[in-house]
Amino acid sequence: MIRLYNTLTRKKEELQTLEPGVVKLYVCGPTVYNDAHVGHAMSALVFDIIRRYLEYRGLDVRHVMNYTDVDDKIINRANEMGIDPFALSKKYIDDFDQNLEDLNILPATAKPQVSKTMPQIIEFIQGLIQKEAAYAAPNGDVYFSVSEDEDYGKLSGRKLDDMQAGARIEVEETKSHPMDFALWKAAKPGEPAWDSPWGKGRPGWHIECSAMNLAELGEQIDIHGGGNDLIFPHHENEIAQTESFTGKQFARYWMHNGMLQLGGEKMSKSLGNIVSIKEFLSKRDADVMRMLVLNGNYRSPLMFNEETLDGAEKGLERIKSALKLAPAAAPGAAPEALSALEKQTAATREAFVAAMDDDFNAAGALGGIFELVRAINAARDAGATGEQLQPAQDAIRELAGVFGLRLAEKKGSGDADKFIDLLLEVRAEVRAQKLWALSDLIRDRLKALGVTVEDSKQGSTWHW
RNA sequence: GGCGACGUGGCCAAGUGGCUAAGGCAAGGGUCUGCAAAACCCUGAUCAUGGGUUCAAAUCCCAUCGUCGCCUCCA
Numbered sequence: 001m002i003r004l005y006n007t008l009t010r011k012k013e014e015l016q017t018l019e020p021g022v023v024k025l026y027v028c029g030p031t032v033y034n035d036a037h038v039g040h041a042m043s044a045l046v047f048d049i050i051r052r053y054l055e056y057r058g059l060d061v062r063h064v065m066n067y068t069d070v071d072d073k074i075i076n077r078a079n080e081m082g083i084d085p086f087a088l089s090k091k092y093i094d095d096f097d098q099n100l101e102d103l104n105i106l107p108a109t110a111k112p113q114v115s116k117t118m119p120q121i122i123e124f125i126q127g128l129i130q131k132e133a134a135y136a137a138p139n140g141d142v143y144f145s146v147s148e149d150e151d152y153g154k155l156s157g158r159k160l161d162d163m164q165a166g167a168r169i170e171v172e173e174t175k176s177h178p179m180d181f182a183l184w185k186a187a188k189p190g191e192p193a194w195d196s197p198w199g200k201g202r203p204g205w206h207i208e209c210s211a212m213n214l215a216e217l218g219e220q221i222d223i224h225g226g227g228n229d230l231i232f233p234h235h236e237n238e239i240a241q242t243e244s245f246t247g248k249q250f251a252r253y254w255m256h257n258g259m260l261q262l263g264g265e266k267m268s269k270s271l272g273n274i275v276s277i278k279e280f281l282s283k284r285d286a287d288v289m290r291m292l293v294l295n296g297n298y299r300s301p302l303m304f305n306e307e308t309l310d311g312a313e314k315g316l317e318r319i320k321s322a323l324k325l326a327p328a329a330a331p332g333a334a335p336e337a338l339s340a341l342e343k344q345t346a347a348t349r350e351a352f353v354a355a356m357d358d359d360f361n362a363a364g365a366l367g368g369i370f371e372l373v374r375a376i377n378a379a380r381d382a383g384a385t386g387e388q389l390q391p392a393q394d395a396i397r398e399l400a401g402v403f404g405l406r407l408a409e410k411k412g413s414g415d416a417d418k419f420i421d422l423l424l425e426v427r428a429e430v431r432a433q434k435l436w437a438l439s440d441l442i443r444d445r446l447k448a449l450g451v452t453v454e455d456s457k458q459g460s461t462w463h464w
Numbered sequence: 465g466g467c468g469a470c471g472u473g474g475c476c477a478a479g480u481g482g483c484u485a486a487g488g489c490a491a492g493g494g495u496c497u498g499c500a501a502a503a504c505c506c507u508g509a510u511c512a513u514g515g516g517u518u519c520a521a522a523u524c525c526c527a528u529c530g531u532c533g534c535c536u537c538c539a
Protein backbone atom coordinates (compact mmCIF):
# COMPACT_ATOMS: atom_id res chain seq x y z
CA MET A 1 0.00 0.00 0.00
CA ILE A 2 1.45 3.31 -1.08
CA ARG A 3 0.77 6.28 1.14
CA LEU A 4 1.46 9.86 0.24
CA TYR A 5 1.19 13.25 1.90
CA ASN A 6 -1.68 15.26 0.47
CA THR A 7 -1.32 19.03 0.77
CA LEU A 8 -5.09 19.33 0.42
CA THR A 9 -5.80 17.38 3.61
CA ARG A 10 -2.41 17.86 5.31
CA LYS A 11 -2.32 14.16 5.96
CA LYS A 12 -0.76 11.03 4.55
CA GLU A 13 -3.32 9.09 2.58
CA GLU A 14 -3.43 5.78 0.81
CA LEU A 15 -2.98 6.11 -2.95
CA GLN A 16 -6.16 5.01 -4.67
CA THR A 17 -6.16 5.77 -8.35
CA LEU A 18 -9.18 6.70 -10.43
CA GLU A 19 -8.41 3.91 -12.85
CA PRO A 20 -6.90 0.70 -11.49
CA GLY A 21 -3.21 0.41 -12.28
CA VAL A 22 -2.97 3.87 -13.85
CA VAL A 23 -1.66 7.05 -12.27
CA LYS A 24 -2.50 10.36 -13.88
CA LEU A 25 0.27 12.70 -12.81
CA TYR A 26 0.54 16.35 -13.73
CA VAL A 27 3.55 18.38 -12.69
CA CYS A 28 3.91 22.10 -13.28
CA GLY A 29 6.89 22.80 -15.48
CA PRO A 30 8.92 25.96 -15.93
CA THR A 31 8.31 29.28 -17.61
CA VAL A 32 10.91 29.21 -20.34
CA TYR A 33 12.79 32.48 -20.62
CA ASN A 34 16.15 31.72 -19.05
CA ASP A 35 18.56 28.94 -18.07
CA ALA A 36 16.91 26.54 -15.63
CA HIS A 37 18.58 26.33 -12.23
CA VAL A 38 19.18 23.53 -9.77
CA GLY A 39 15.96 24.40 -7.94
CA HIS A 40 14.06 23.36 -11.05
CA ALA A 41 16.25 20.28 -11.10
CA MET A 42 15.21 19.42 -7.55
CA SER A 43 11.54 19.56 -8.45
CA ALA A 44 12.02 17.53 -11.60
CA LEU A 45 14.13 14.98 -9.71
CA VAL A 46 11.59 14.62 -6.92
CA PHE A 47 8.82 13.77 -9.32
CA ASP A 48 11.10 11.61 -11.45
CA ILE A 49 11.92 9.52 -8.39
CA ILE A 50 8.23 9.29 -7.52
CA ARG A 51 7.37 8.28 -11.07
CA ARG A 52 10.11 5.67 -11.24
CA TYR A 53 8.97 4.19 -7.95
CA LEU A 54 5.32 4.05 -9.01
CA GLU A 55 6.41 2.27 -12.17
CA TYR A 56 8.57 -0.08 -10.11
CA ARG A 57 5.44 -0.94 -8.15
CA GLY A 58 3.73 -1.88 -11.38
CA LEU A 59 1.69 1.24 -12.06
CA ASP A 60 1.31 2.81 -15.47
CA VAL A 61 2.17 6.49 -15.01
CA ARG A 62 0.78 9.06 -17.41
CA HIS A 63 3.09 11.91 -16.66
CA VAL A 64 2.33 15.36 -18.03
CA MET A 65 4.67 18.30 -17.62
CA ASN A 66 3.82 21.60 -19.26
CA TYR A 67 5.93 24.39 -20.63
CA THR A 68 4.71 27.93 -20.07
CA ASP A 69 5.76 29.60 -23.28
CA VAL A 70 3.42 32.60 -23.22
CA ASP A 71 4.21 34.98 -20.39
CA ASP A 72 5.18 38.56 -19.51
CA LYS A 73 8.74 37.59 -18.68
CA ILE A 74 9.27 35.82 -21.97
CA ILE A 75 7.88 38.79 -23.87
CA ASN A 76 9.97 41.28 -21.91
CA ARG A 77 13.17 39.33 -22.31
CA ALA A 78 12.57 38.77 -26.00
CA ASN A 79 11.96 42.48 -26.47
CA GLU A 80 15.16 43.31 -24.61
CA MET A 81 17.08 40.95 -26.84
CA GLY A 82 15.24 42.11 -29.92
CA ILE A 83 14.15 38.63 -30.90
CA ASP A 84 10.88 36.81 -31.41
CA PRO A 85 9.34 35.55 -28.14
CA PHE A 86 8.63 32.15 -29.68
CA ALA A 87 12.24 31.78 -30.78
CA LEU A 88 13.26 32.55 -27.21
CA SER A 89 10.88 30.07 -25.60
CA LYS A 90 11.77 27.41 -28.17
CA LYS A 91 15.44 27.72 -27.28
CA TYR A 92 14.76 27.34 -23.56
CA ILE A 93 12.36 24.47 -24.06
CA ASP A 94 15.07 22.62 -25.96
CA ASP A 95 17.59 23.56 -23.27
CA PHE A 96 15.34 22.29 -20.52
CA ASP A 97 14.72 19.01 -22.33
CA GLN A 98 18.47 18.63 -22.59
CA ASN A 99 18.92 19.44 -18.89
CA LEU A 100 16.42 16.75 -17.97
CA GLU A 101 18.13 14.20 -20.17
CA ASP A 102 21.51 15.08 -18.69
CA LEU A 103 20.03 14.59 -15.22
CA ASN A 104 18.72 11.16 -16.23
CA ILE A 105 15.14 12.32 -15.74
CA LEU A 106 12.59 10.33 -17.73
CA PRO A 107 10.80 12.51 -20.27
CA ALA A 108 7.16 13.18 -19.45
CA THR A 109 4.71 11.17 -21.51
CA ALA A 110 3.21 14.46 -22.69
CA LYS A 111 4.74 17.95 -22.75
CA PRO A 112 2.05 20.45 -23.73
CA GLN A 113 2.72 24.11 -24.38
CA VAL A 114 0.43 27.07 -23.85
CA SER A 115 0.89 28.35 -27.38
CA LYS A 116 -0.38 25.05 -28.74
CA THR A 117 -3.36 24.79 -26.40
CA MET A 118 -5.05 28.06 -27.27
CA PRO A 119 -8.40 26.72 -28.57
CA GLN A 120 -8.88 24.61 -25.45
CA ILE A 121 -7.99 27.56 -23.22
CA ILE A 122 -10.52 29.81 -24.92
CA GLU A 123 -13.16 27.12 -24.75
CA PHE A 124 -12.43 26.66 -21.06
CA ILE A 125 -12.84 30.37 -20.36
CA GLN A 126 -16.09 30.47 -22.32
CA GLY A 127 -17.37 27.62 -20.22
CA LEU A 128 -16.53 29.47 -17.02
CA ILE A 129 -18.33 32.58 -18.23
CA GLN A 130 -21.40 30.52 -19.09
CA LYS A 131 -21.41 29.09 -15.60
CA GLU A 132 -21.06 32.64 -14.25
CA ALA A 133 -17.81 31.72 -12.57
CA ALA A 134 -16.06 34.34 -14.67
CA TYR A 135 -16.86 37.65 -16.32
CA ALA A 136 -15.49 39.74 -19.14
CA ALA A 137 -14.49 43.30 -18.28
CA PRO A 138 -15.15 46.15 -20.70
CA ASN A 139 -11.43 46.44 -21.59
CA GLY A 140 -11.26 42.88 -22.92
CA ASP A 141 -9.85 41.22 -19.81
CA VAL A 142 -11.64 38.20 -18.41
CA TYR A 143 -11.55 37.50 -14.70
CA PHE A 144 -12.35 34.52 -12.55
CA SER A 145 -14.83 35.47 -9.86
CA VAL A 146 -13.52 34.13 -6.56
CA SER A 147 -16.60 35.13 -4.61
CA GLU A 148 -18.67 32.78 -6.78
CA ASP A 149 -16.47 29.87 -5.70
CA GLU A 150 -17.73 28.33 -2.48
CA ASP A 151 -14.54 26.69 -1.33
CA TYR A 152 -11.93 29.07 -2.72
CA GLY A 153 -8.78 28.85 -0.58
CA LYS A 154 -9.13 25.23 0.46
CA LEU A 155 -5.69 24.14 -0.73
CA SER A 156 -3.67 26.91 0.90
CA GLY A 157 -5.92 27.23 3.92
CA ARG A 158 -6.78 30.84 3.26
CA LYS A 159 -10.04 32.67 3.62
CA LEU A 160 -11.11 35.41 1.27
CA ASP A 161 -11.89 37.72 4.19
CA ASP A 162 -8.37 37.36 5.58
CA MET A 163 -6.79 37.95 2.24
CA GLN A 164 -8.71 41.11 1.50
CA ALA A 165 -7.04 42.79 4.44
CA GLY A 166 -3.63 42.22 2.90
CA ALA A 167 -4.64 42.85 -0.69
CA ARG A 168 -2.75 45.39 -2.67
CA ILE A 169 -4.04 48.91 -2.59
CA GLU A 170 -3.99 49.52 -6.30
CA VAL A 171 -6.81 47.19 -7.17
CA GLU A 172 -7.72 47.25 -10.80
CA GLU A 173 -11.00 49.03 -11.28
CA THR A 174 -12.32 46.38 -13.62
CA LYS A 175 -12.29 43.62 -11.00
CA SER A 176 -15.41 43.04 -8.97
CA HIS A 177 -13.44 41.45 -6.14
CA PRO A 178 -9.80 42.32 -5.35
CA MET A 179 -8.75 38.65 -5.42
CA ASP A 180 -10.26 37.95 -8.82
CA PHE A 181 -7.54 36.83 -11.19
CA ALA A 182 -7.11 37.12 -14.94
CA LEU A 183 -8.11 34.28 -17.23
CA TRP A 184 -7.55 36.35 -20.33
CA LYS A 185 -5.56 39.53 -20.76
CA ALA A 186 -6.40 42.03 -23.50
CA ALA A 187 -3.48 42.51 -25.87
CA LYS A 188 -1.11 45.42 -25.44
CA PRO A 189 0.80 46.76 -28.44
CA GLY A 190 3.77 44.66 -29.49
CA GLU A 191 2.67 41.51 -27.69
CA PRO A 192 1.82 38.15 -29.21
CA ALA A 193 -1.95 37.89 -29.25
CA TRP A 194 -4.65 35.44 -30.20
CA ASP A 195 -8.19 36.06 -31.39
CA SER A 196 -10.89 35.39 -28.88
CA PRO A 197 -14.55 36.22 -28.23
CA TRP A 198 -13.24 39.10 -26.03
CA GLY A 199 -10.91 40.50 -28.64
CA LYS A 200 -7.21 39.93 -29.17
CA GLY A 201 -5.33 38.87 -26.12
CA ARG A 202 -3.54 36.06 -24.33
CA PRO A 203 -4.27 33.73 -21.44
CA GLY A 204 -3.52 34.40 -17.79
CA TRP A 205 -1.05 32.17 -16.04
CA HIS A 206 -3.32 29.78 -14.17
CA ILE A 207 -5.82 28.86 -16.86
CA GLU A 208 -3.22 27.15 -19.03
CA CYS A 209 -2.61 24.36 -16.52
CA SER A 210 -6.33 23.75 -16.07
CA ALA A 211 -6.80 23.58 -19.83
CA MET A 212 -3.76 21.41 -20.48
CA ASN A 213 -4.77 19.04 -17.71
CA LEU A 214 -8.20 18.68 -19.19
CA ALA A 215 -6.82 18.19 -22.68
CA GLU A 216 -4.19 15.63 -21.71
CA LEU A 217 -5.62 13.74 -18.76
CA GLY A 218 -9.34 14.50 -18.56
CA GLU A 219 -11.57 16.08 -15.97
CA GLN A 220 -10.02 14.36 -12.98
CA ILE A 221 -6.44 13.39 -12.22
CA ASP A 222 -4.75 11.45 -9.46
CA ILE A 223 -1.73 13.49 -8.50
CA HIS A 224 -0.92 17.12 -9.16
CA GLY A 225 2.58 18.16 -8.27
CA GLY A 226 4.88 21.14 -8.18
CA GLY A 227 7.00 23.29 -5.92
CA ASN A 228 5.39 24.44 -2.69
CA ASP A 229 5.77 28.01 -3.84
CA LEU A 230 2.98 27.25 -6.30
CA ILE A 231 0.39 26.32 -3.69
CA PHE A 232 -0.89 29.87 -3.65
CA PRO A 233 -2.03 31.34 -5.87
CA HIS A 234 -1.29 29.05 -8.80
CA HIS A 235 -2.62 25.71 -7.64
CA GLU A 236 -5.40 27.30 -5.64
CA ASN A 237 -6.58 28.98 -8.81
CA GLU A 238 -6.24 25.84 -10.89
CA ILE A 239 -8.57 24.08 -8.49
CA ALA A 240 -11.03 26.96 -8.59
CA GLN A 241 -11.09 27.00 -12.40
CA THR A 242 -11.26 23.30 -13.06
CA GLU A 243 -13.76 22.45 -10.34
CA SER A 244 -16.00 25.35 -11.33
CA PHE A 245 -15.83 24.12 -14.90
CA THR A 246 -16.34 20.39 -14.38
CA GLY A 247 -18.22 20.35 -11.09
CA LYS A 248 -15.97 17.47 -10.03
CA GLN A 249 -13.00 17.13 -7.76
CA PHE A 250 -9.92 18.01 -9.78
CA ALA A 251 -6.82 16.29 -8.37
CA ARG A 252 -7.19 13.75 -5.64
CA TYR A 253 -3.72 14.27 -4.24
CA TRP A 254 -1.61 17.41 -4.25
CA MET A 255 2.11 16.89 -3.77
CA HIS A 256 4.57 19.72 -3.24
CA ASN A 257 8.32 19.65 -3.02
CA GLY A 258 10.26 21.91 -0.66
CA MET A 259 12.53 24.66 -1.88
CA LEU A 260 16.21 24.30 -2.59
CA GLN A 261 18.12 26.54 -0.20
CA LEU A 262 21.21 28.44 -1.23
CA GLY A 263 22.83 30.50 1.51
CA GLY A 264 19.85 30.10 3.81
CA GLU A 265 17.19 31.21 1.38
CA LYS A 266 15.22 29.88 -1.52
CA MET A 267 17.05 29.76 -4.81
CA SER A 268 15.07 31.78 -7.29
CA LYS A 269 15.45 33.86 -10.36
CA SER A 270 14.07 36.93 -8.65
CA LEU A 271 16.53 36.68 -5.75
CA GLY A 272 19.38 36.13 -8.16
CA ASN A 273 21.06 33.39 -6.08
CA ILE A 274 21.13 30.96 -8.92
CA VAL A 275 23.27 28.03 -9.97
CA SER A 276 22.16 26.84 -13.38
CA ILE A 277 21.81 23.15 -14.14
CA LYS A 278 24.37 23.52 -16.87
CA GLU A 279 26.83 25.12 -14.50
CA PHE A 280 26.26 22.42 -11.91
CA LEU A 281 26.79 19.61 -14.40
CA SER A 282 30.05 21.13 -15.57
CA LYS A 283 31.41 20.55 -12.07
CA ARG A 284 29.60 17.51 -10.70
CA ASP A 285 27.98 14.33 -11.93
CA ALA A 286 24.20 14.24 -12.32
CA ASP A 287 24.09 11.44 -9.75
CA VAL A 288 25.40 13.88 -7.12
CA MET A 289 22.36 16.14 -7.45
CA ARG A 290 20.12 13.11 -7.33
CA MET A 291 21.87 11.81 -4.20
CA LEU A 292 21.37 15.16 -2.54
CA VAL A 293 17.65 14.94 -3.23
CA LEU A 294 17.44 11.30 -2.17
CA ASN A 295 19.13 11.99 1.15
CA GLY A 296 16.48 14.52 2.12
CA ASN A 297 12.73 14.64 2.44
CA TYR A 298 11.12 15.90 -0.74
CA ARG A 299 8.76 18.14 1.22
CA SER A 300 11.46 19.85 3.25
CA PRO A 301 13.87 22.59 2.28
CA LEU A 302 17.03 21.10 0.76
CA MET A 303 20.40 22.56 1.70
CA PHE A 304 22.52 23.13 -1.37
CA ASN A 305 26.14 23.97 -0.60
CA GLU A 306 29.64 22.60 -1.05
CA GLU A 307 29.46 20.64 2.18
CA THR A 308 26.17 18.86 1.44
CA LEU A 309 27.27 18.24 -2.15
CA ASP A 310 30.57 16.75 -1.03
CA GLY A 311 28.64 14.51 1.34
CA ALA A 312 26.36 13.38 -1.47
CA GLU A 313 29.30 12.73 -3.75
CA LYS A 314 31.13 10.67 -1.13
CA GLY A 315 28.00 8.69 -0.37
CA LEU A 316 27.68 7.93 -4.04
CA GLU A 317 31.29 6.70 -4.15
CA ARG A 318 30.46 4.48 -1.23
CA ILE A 319 27.56 2.84 -3.06
CA LYS A 320 29.81 2.30 -6.05
CA SER A 321 32.41 0.65 -3.81
CA ALA A 322 29.96 -2.22 -3.33
CA LEU A 323 29.97 -2.90 -7.06
CA LYS A 324 33.69 -3.55 -7.23
CA LEU A 325 34.51 -7.05 -8.36
CA ALA A 326 35.88 -9.74 -6.12
CA PRO A 327 39.50 -10.68 -6.80
CA ALA A 328 39.76 -13.48 -9.36
CA ALA A 329 41.60 -15.57 -6.80
CA ALA A 330 38.95 -15.19 -4.10
CA PRO A 331 38.78 -18.43 -2.09
CA GLY A 332 35.06 -18.17 -1.31
CA ALA A 333 33.38 -17.00 1.86
CA ALA A 334 32.27 -19.16 4.76
CA PRO A 335 28.60 -20.24 4.81
CA GLU A 336 27.78 -17.98 7.77
CA ALA A 337 29.16 -14.97 5.94
CA LEU A 338 27.13 -15.83 2.85
CA SER A 339 23.90 -16.29 4.72
CA ALA A 340 24.45 -12.93 6.41
CA LEU A 341 24.80 -11.38 2.98
CA GLU A 342 21.66 -13.09 1.70
CA LYS A 343 19.77 -11.94 4.75
CA GLN A 344 20.86 -8.36 4.32
CA THR A 345 19.93 -8.42 0.64
CA ALA A 346 16.41 -9.51 1.47
CA ALA A 347 16.19 -7.05 4.38
CA THR A 348 17.31 -4.19 2.18
CA ARG A 349 14.78 -4.96 -0.51
CA GLU A 350 12.05 -5.12 2.08
CA ALA A 351 13.14 -1.92 3.81
CA PHE A 352 13.35 -0.15 0.48
CA VAL A 353 9.73 -0.85 -0.42
CA ALA A 354 8.47 -0.18 3.10
CA ALA A 355 10.21 3.20 3.20
CA MET A 356 9.21 4.26 -0.30
CA ASP A 357 5.63 3.13 0.22
CA ASP A 358 5.50 5.57 3.11
CA ASP A 359 5.32 8.86 1.24
CA PHE A 360 8.42 8.15 -0.85
CA ASN A 361 10.81 8.14 2.08
CA ALA A 362 13.93 7.96 -0.04
CA ALA A 363 16.31 8.81 2.80
CA GLY A 364 15.03 5.86 4.78
CA ALA A 365 15.31 3.57 1.77
CA LEU A 366 18.82 4.83 1.16
CA GLY A 367 19.80 3.81 4.67
CA GLY A 368 18.92 0.23 3.81
CA ILE A 369 21.01 0.38 0.67
CA PHE A 370 24.04 1.53 2.65
CA GLU A 371 23.64 -1.39 5.02
CA LEU A 372 23.78 -3.72 2.07
CA VAL A 373 26.85 -1.89 0.79
CA ARG A 374 28.62 -2.63 4.04
CA ALA A 375 27.54 -6.28 3.95
CA ILE A 376 28.83 -6.71 0.40
CA ASN A 377 32.18 -5.09 1.16
CA ALA A 378 32.54 -7.17 4.29
CA ALA A 379 31.77 -10.35 2.36
CA ARG A 380 34.33 -9.44 -0.28
CA ASP A 381 36.91 -8.80 2.44
CA ALA A 382 35.99 -12.20 3.86
CA GLY A 383 36.91 -13.84 0.57
CA ALA A 384 33.57 -14.08 -1.25
CA THR A 385 33.80 -14.86 -4.95
CA GLY A 386 32.29 -12.80 -7.72
CA GLU A 387 29.52 -15.31 -8.10
CA GLN A 388 28.75 -15.15 -4.41
CA LEU A 389 28.54 -11.35 -4.46
CA GLN A 390 26.44 -11.20 -7.60
CA PRO A 391 22.89 -11.37 -6.17
CA ALA A 392 23.59 -8.65 -3.61
CA GLN A 393 25.29 -6.45 -6.18
CA ASP A 394 22.37 -6.96 -8.54
CA ALA A 395 20.07 -5.75 -5.78
CA ILE A 396 22.15 -2.58 -5.39
CA ARG A 397 21.99 -1.92 -9.12
CA GLU A 398 18.28 -2.60 -9.24
CA LEU A 399 17.32 -0.38 -6.31
CA ALA A 400 19.71 2.39 -7.31
CA GLY A 401 18.12 2.13 -10.75
CA VAL A 402 14.68 2.74 -9.25
CA PHE A 403 16.16 5.90 -7.73
CA GLY A 404 17.48 6.81 -11.17
CA LEU A 405 21.13 6.63 -10.15
CA ARG A 406 23.43 5.62 -12.98
CA LEU A 407 26.41 4.69 -10.78
CA ALA A 408 28.67 5.13 -13.78
CA GLU A 409 32.40 5.22 -13.38
CA LYS A 410 33.78 8.71 -13.58
CA LYS A 411 35.15 9.45 -16.99
CA GLY A 412 38.19 11.50 -17.80
CA SER A 413 39.29 12.28 -21.30
CA GLY A 414 39.13 8.77 -22.74
CA ASP A 415 42.28 9.25 -24.78
CA ALA A 416 44.43 9.31 -21.66
CA ASP A 417 43.29 5.93 -20.40
CA LYS A 418 45.70 3.75 -22.31
CA PHE A 419 48.64 5.94 -21.32
CA ILE A 420 47.68 5.66 -17.69
CA ASP A 421 47.46 1.90 -18.09
CA LEU A 422 50.91 1.94 -19.60
CA LEU A 423 52.26 4.06 -16.78
CA LEU A 424 50.88 1.66 -14.20
CA GLU A 425 52.37 -1.27 -16.05
CA VAL A 426 55.77 0.32 -15.76
CA ARG A 427 55.07 1.23 -12.16
CA ALA A 428 54.26 -2.41 -11.40
CA GLU A 429 57.81 -3.26 -12.49
CA VAL A 430 59.17 -0.46 -10.34
CA ARG A 431 57.21 -1.84 -7.39
CA ALA A 432 58.45 -5.35 -8.02
CA GLN A 433 61.92 -3.92 -7.53
CA LYS A 434 60.73 -2.20 -4.35
CA LEU A 435 61.67 1.25 -5.61
CA TRP A 436 59.09 2.82 -3.29
CA ALA A 437 60.13 6.43 -3.68
CA LEU A 438 59.69 6.31 -7.44
CA SER A 439 56.49 4.30 -7.15
CA ASP A 440 55.02 6.85 -4.74
CA LEU A 441 56.10 9.73 -6.92
CA ILE A 442 54.12 8.32 -9.84
CA ARG A 443 51.10 7.81 -7.61
CA ASP A 444 51.30 11.34 -6.18
CA ARG A 445 51.73 12.96 -9.57
CA LEU A 446 48.77 11.05 -10.98
CA LYS A 447 46.69 12.09 -7.97
CA ALA A 448 47.50 15.70 -8.72
CA LEU A 449 46.15 15.11 -12.22
CA GLY A 450 42.92 13.67 -10.82
CA VAL A 451 43.78 10.00 -11.15
CA THR A 452 43.56 7.93 -7.97
CA VAL A 453 45.72 4.83 -7.81
CA GLU A 454 44.89 2.05 -5.38
CA ASP A 455 47.42 -0.68 -4.66
CA SER A 456 46.63 -4.08 -3.29
CA LYS A 457 48.10 -7.57 -3.17
CA GLN A 458 46.31 -8.39 -6.41
CA GLY A 459 47.87 -5.45 -8.20
CA SER A 460 47.01 -1.80 -8.77
CA THR A 461 43.85 -0.20 -10.07
CA TRP A 462 43.07 3.38 -10.88
CA HIS A 463 40.09 5.62 -11.43
CA TRP A 464 39.40 9.27 -12.15
C1' G B 465 0.22 40.98 10.43
C1' G B 466 -2.30 36.22 8.24
C1' C B 467 -1.64 31.00 6.50
C1' G B 468 1.58 26.68 6.32
C1' A B 469 5.95 23.63 7.28
C1' C B 470 9.81 22.68 10.51
C1' G B 471 13.72 22.67 14.78
C1' U B 472 17.16 14.97 16.12
C1' G B 473 25.20 14.15 17.49
C1' G B 474 30.16 19.18 13.88
C1' C B 475 27.10 18.78 8.88
C1' C B 476 22.95 16.13 5.91
C1' A B 477 19.18 13.12 7.82
C1' A B 478 15.51 8.43 9.15
C1' G B 479 12.41 7.55 13.01
C1' U B 480 5.61 10.46 14.81
C1' G B 481 3.66 6.62 21.89
C1' G B 482 7.14 1.49 24.35
C1' C B 483 13.11 -3.32 21.94
C1' U B 484 20.19 -0.73 22.29
C1' A B 485 17.24 7.00 18.56
C1' A B 486 18.67 4.06 11.13
C1' G B 487 22.05 5.60 7.50
C1' G B 488 25.64 9.01 4.95
C1' C B 489 29.58 12.89 5.42
C1' A B 490 33.32 14.81 8.68
C1' A B 491 36.49 13.55 13.16
C1' G B 492 39.38 10.14 16.36
C1' G B 493 41.32 5.01 17.31
C1' G B 494 42.36 0.14 15.14
C1' U B 495 42.97 -4.00 11.14
C1' C B 496 45.06 -4.47 6.24
C1' U B 497 49.35 -2.01 3.40
C1' G B 498 56.47 -1.06 2.20
C1' C B 499 53.71 3.70 2.77
C1' A B 500 49.08 5.49 1.13
C1' A B 501 44.17 4.88 -0.82
C1' A B 502 39.95 1.80 -0.68
C1' A B 503 37.50 -1.64 2.44
C1' C B 504 36.42 -3.56 7.31
C1' C B 505 36.01 -2.99 12.97
C1' C B 506 35.39 0.49 17.14
C1' U B 507 34.09 5.59 19.42
C1' G B 508 29.94 10.12 20.14
C1' A B 509 23.34 12.72 20.41
C1' U B 510 17.94 11.75 25.25
C1' C B 511 15.89 14.52 20.31
C1' A B 512 15.21 23.89 20.39
C1' U B 513 13.41 25.57 25.48
C1' G B 514 9.57 25.41 29.40
C1' G B 515 5.16 23.25 31.02
C1' G B 516 1.29 19.35 30.48
C1' U B 517 -1.26 14.42 29.10
C1' U B 518 0.22 9.11 29.83
C1' C B 519 2.27 3.31 33.33
C1' A B 520 5.37 5.07 29.09
C1' A B 521 6.94 10.75 24.46
C1' A B 522 11.93 12.74 20.06
C1' U B 523 6.92 10.97 18.75
C1' C B 524 0.32 13.82 21.58
C1' C B 525 -1.31 19.01 23.74
C1' C B 526 -0.06 24.25 25.22
C1' A B 527 3.43 28.25 25.47
C1' U B 528 8.12 30.52 24.24
C1' C B 529 12.33 31.16 21.07
C1' G B 530 14.28 30.28 16.22
C1' U B 531 14.41 28.84 10.86
C1' C B 532 12.07 28.38 6.08
C1' G B 533 8.02 29.01 2.45
C1' C B 534 3.55 31.57 0.75
C1' C B 535 0.39 36.07 1.03
C1' U B 536 3.47 39.85 -6.15
C1' C B 537 6.38 36.39 -10.60
C1' C B 538 8.62 31.77 -9.01
C1' A B 539 10.01 24.45 -9.19
